[in-house]
Amino acid sequence: MLGLVAIPFASGGVGGCSSAGPVSDPTASATASVKRRRSTVVIEPPEGWQLYYPPERVVGPITRVIRFAHPGDEEEGIAVDFLEGDALRKYSNHVKFDPYTGKLDVEAYMSVWVSQEGVRQYPDTEFLGSRYLGGELAAGASFTRKTDKGVSHACQWWIVWRDDIRWDFELCSAPDASVIAPELIAALDTVTWVDVPPSFRCSPALSSDINC
Numbered sequence: 001m002l003g004l005v006a007i008p009f010a011s012g013g014v015g016g017c018s019s020a021g022p023v024s025d026p027t028a029s030a031t032a033s034v035k036r037r038r039s040t041v042v043i044e045p046p047e048g049w050q051l052y053y054p055p056e057r058v059v060g061p062i063t064r065v066i067r068f069a070h071p072g073d074e075e076e077g078i079a080v081d082f083l084e085g086d087a088l089r090k091y092s093n094h095v096k097f098d099p100y101t102g103k104l105d106v107e108a109y110m111s112v113w114v115s116q117e118g119v120r121q122y123p124d125t126e127f128l129g130s131r132y133l134g135g136e137l138a139a140g141a142s143f144t145r146k147t148d149k150g151v152s153h154a155c156q157w158w159i160v161w162r163d164d165i166r167w168d169f170e171l172c173s174a175p176d177a178s179v180i181a182p183e184l185i186a187a188l189d190t191v192t193w194v195d196v197p198p199s200f201r202c203s204p205a206l207s208s209d210i211n212c
Contacts, residue, residue, distance in 0.1 A: 038165055040198055041080045041134075044190035046183035049077070051203040061170075065187060075153050076174045078184055085164035104161040106130070110139035118143060128156065133169065134191040136160045151175045156185070162193070 041063045045051045052064045061079035088104070089097065095109040107130050118125035122143035130139045140158035147153070154173040159166055169188065173180045 038082060039163065039193040039195055041167070042190075042192045042194055043078060043080075043187055045203060046181075046187055049183070049187075053198045053201055055201075065184065074175075075147070075172045076181070077172065078187065079170045079172075081168045081170075083166045083168070085166070088166055102164065104166060106137060106139040106159050106161050110141055110159060114141050128158075131158075131188075133158060133160050133167075133188060134193050136162050136167075136193075138169070145172070154178055154180055156180060158188070 043051055043065050045065050049065050049067055052066055061081045063080035065078040095112055097104055111127055114125050114127045118141055122145060125141055125143040128140035128142055130137060138158045138160045140156055142156050145153050145155050154177060156171045158169040171180050171184050
């Protein structure tokens with residue numbers, strides 16, 4: 001990892017689920033006493049989309065919002081990943097942490113990324129300012145990314161600092177589309193954090209081991 005350790009990630013492929021509908025509480029059947037080393041991100045999926053939690057053995061995003069039925073290698077949707085604070089401190093030399101709280105200034109961090117790495121990797125990168133995700137301050141940027149096959153995606157990248165972790169929320173458009181689906185952007189308003197693991201693989205929760 002180099003520079004700001006902030007290169008937005010590409011979504012990993014998954015298979016589609018056959019059922020549809022939003023989910024309000026993915027931890028309803030989880031045991032409240034079971035704790036993870038990090039929180040679970042919950043996003044209310046818009047109609048025609050599903051909330052998906054990849055298996056822990058899969059390298060890539062830990063939470064996704066994807067369409068029914070997902071083609072497997074499609075980047076459209078929301079992908080959530082994270083970077084531990086210790087790793088960020090080790091590899092990032094550009095942005096300082098608050099000496100009293102230990103928190104990262106997400107607005108300063110994103111502003112530096114846009115002006116340095118962002119514009120170098122994606123010429124149309126723009127700073128989007130700040131907003132709140134699940135009650136936590138977030139800062140974002142927009143850009144257009146091209147895949148190795150030459151397919152372009154309009155994307156937004158938002159970062160949150162929570163529990164000594166940098167959380168990454170990336171939204172991407174359909175292939176070669178110039179705008180992100182508006183319902184995906186609106187779905188960011190539904191972000192919440194819970195302290196128990198998800199009780200299903202993809203929404204709705206038909207069973208805890210549903211094959212997605």
